[in-house]
Amino acid sequence: MKVLVVGSGGREHAIVDAIVRDKDVQVYCAPGNAGIAEQAEIVELKPNDVAGLFKFARDNKIDLTVVGSEQPLATGMVDAFQDRKKVIFGPRRLAARLETSKVFAKEFMKRWKIPTAMSKTFSSRDGEPLSTYLSKSKYPLVLKADGLAAGKGVSIVDSLKQAKEEVEKFFVKKIFGEAGERIVVEEFMFGVEASVFAVTDGTDYVVLPPAQDHKRIGDGDTGKNTGGMGSIAPTPFLDETTMRKVREDIIEKVIRGTSEEGFPYSGCLYCGLMLTKDGPKVVEFNARFGDPETQTVLQLIDSSFLDLLYFASTKRMRSYRLKTNGAASVCVIAASKGYPDEYEKGKSISGLEKHHAGIRVFHSGTTLAGGKYATNGGRVLGVTATDKGGKVSVAAQLAYARVREIHFDGMYFRHDIGRNAIEFEKREKINK
Secondary structure, eight states: OEEEEEEOSHHHHHHHHHHTTSSSOEEEEEEOOTTGGGTSEEOOOOTTOHHHHHHHHHHTTOSEEEEOSHHHHHTTHHHHHHTTTOOEESOOHHHHHHHHOHHHHHHHHHHTTOOBOOEEEEETTOHHHHHHHHHHSOSSEEEEESSOOTTOOEEEESSHHHHHHHHHHHHTSOTTGGGGSEEEEEEOOOSEEEEEEEEESSSOEEEOOOBEEOOEEETTTEEEEOSOSEEEESOTTOOHHHHHHHIIIIIHHHHHHHHHTTOOOOEEEEEEEEEETTEEEEEEEESSOOTTHHHHHGGGBOSOHHHHHHHHHTTOGGGOOOOBOOOEEEEEEEEOTTTTSSOOOOOBOBSTTOOOTTEEEEESSEEEETTEEEEOSSEEEEEEEEETTOOHHHHHHHHHHHHTTOBOTTOBOOSOTTHHHHHHHHHHHHHO
């Protein structure tokens, strides 16, 4: 079987890594990165080059194309492939609006009574109504760019003064360009965050082990939002009762709602959740696997990941049986100095030659320079460790030990990935 993976980050490296576990599979990746090149044949095509990628898939008789990142979904890559009878994993453009437009997602959730934060939408023309709304609101508040902003279009504001400053960034300085032409202002939800991936063919679905992302740049969830500084899987904060609510009140409503409204959803539905005192509520939807959650979640799956993707793309999900291994996994992101703002590139990376059982180093932003690995992105590596005994604490120890063997100038990483889950494990042990 021939598979083409579209994307270049740590998520795509983890996807490639999981696919090649299957026998008799040849994997290509466009455009890939230096780490992916060790496991797949690199295709020098950009993710948004829909025509070029389709031609490659057609000419090379690709059996399955997997869209890793959000931009190709927004441009209608899945539509182009499916309309020409090529098998591809991911939602069509109209369904992908659940990620590509925060405004659309909020309106959809209201129509289908999907639990989420109360919100109101404003554009750059709504100066006076927005000012009035902000002055009468309770803080903190959350401001979100309507469109795609690489996971960074969210601001949490603690005062009216700060809210006005952030609005100026959206509407006057236009830091997010067209993506920030409209903003969603929503109440701040208190609770524990969780990420749930549902893989669906538009009718049937399976839910993968839940994860927890660590969005902020600094320890203790401080500083700016990033694309993700680390993750754990599974998260211990989602019990069976809560998972049932996630299935019934969120996932199944999305599948039914998109179908009845004429844009059936297939692919991966990423549910970014807040576990509040009133139950799970949607923070955001993504139309693809998350990064870095994918790096941890896929370590917990023993059944064929390739079959999962293929069955979802060919409306055969009812035949798939998910098998998990009861392990726990922790991913720690090694980032470049300056990230998530302007960051450095071209720094030589050392320590990658070492290999340890149960630990994978997924490449996010790397390149080969003179036969040596060098940094080429804000998030550079995702050091991912897995404990077969199911302990987040053990996986975290292994991951951090491996991180400390790696070096590049300006390398930065959080020191507290999984801390809340580890404290939860300790309490559970005491209570037993």
